[in-house]
Amino acid sequence: MTPRENLLHLLRREGYETVPVEFMLCPSLEKSFQEEIGGPGADYMEYFGMPWRRVGELIPEDTDITRFYPYYDEIKDNMEIDEWGVGHESSPTSMHMTKMHHPLEDAEEVEEIESYPIPVYTEEKNVWVKDRVKELHEKGLASVGNMQCTIWETAWYIRGMENLMMDMLSDEELAEAVFDMVEKMSTDRALIYAKAGVDILYLGDDIGMQHSIMMSEEMYSQWLYPRLKRLISKVKEVRPDIIVIYHSCGYIEPFINYLIDAGIDVLNPIQAECMEFKEIYEKYGDRISFHGTIGTQTVMPFGTPEEVKENVWGNLDIAGEKGGLMVAPTHLLEPEVPWANILAYAEACREYKKK
Incomplete structure (x- = not known):
């Protein structure tokens, strides 16, 4: 499948071939990416093979x-x-x-x-x-x-x-x-x-x-x-x-049924510091898919690369073979996030083996 086909199948819970990589960098991290990894003028979305683009x-x-x-x-x-x-x-x-x-x-x-x-x-x-x-x-x-x-x-x-x-x-x-x-x-x-x-x-x-x-x-x-x-x-x-993907930071569990009834298909970001993905998935995962779940207040800035990988793999295991989770950091990555953890996230997506 093309990256587009793979992503759409995943979000529709129809199975998937590969785990997409997706994140957004703040301006200072984007600058450091070009200086340290991709080279002058490099596009980090292209470098990491992200499957979508905003039009x-x-x-x-x-x-x-x-x-x-x-x-x-x-x-x-x-x-x-x-x-x-x-x-x-x-x-x-x-x-x-x-x-x-x-x-x-x-x-x-x-x-x-x-x-x-x-x-x-x-x-x-x-x-x-x-x-x-x-x-x-x-x-x-x-x-x-x-x-x-x-x-x-x-x-x-x-x-x-x-x-x-x-x-x-x-x-x-x-x-x-x-x-x-x-x-x-x-x-x-x-x-x-x-x-x-x-x-x-x-x-x-x-x-x-x-x-x-x-x-x-x-x-x-x-x-x-x-x-x-x-x-x-x-x-x-x-x-x-x-x-239709819908974003809201924070604790919003009491609103999820309203959002589903309103017609959303995917909920972002299931902020790890505010809601437990396993609990949310068990309640709503048969009706909607999810995007996010990897904490940008905790594991991404302050965890080890191994902890980042464990978070990614654990949440993908919860979603299972049919998909339904575009696993990603829950928000814009800020300056305190080390590149070792960003690279660990991308590696975890590429290395994941479905159970």
């Missing part, structure tokens, strides 16, 4: 971010405005992390929400996506439409988390206006990817914390679950065979 970010109709300037008292020199109008302020020590500024944090009326110049995405502006998908498939690679900030995160990035939480509890009209605006934009984006023929649509919103869910099940089922379900339903009307 690229969609282009909004209006790319002029100055339309968001009125939402800020000051645009600092160390601040960038993204295509949604969210401000990101960096500092000399922030590396790839930034302080976020929320353009609608002071909004008090529904009209202010409804007049917000949120980006519009159209197929006409993004005809290039089909060519990119075709190019990846011709190389034997799976294509991914990446929009891991889907509804909840996109909404609170724009409104501010505390404000949006308060809206959900005490000003439902404002909350409805924000979520409706974001749901439409996210659905438009998802449908562009689906119609272009991507194999995988990667959705996500962090709805868990280290040891608890971020909101009550009642709040989740009222505000987020129906919107995610509508979005996925529309996508699968267009592409019934598309694989």
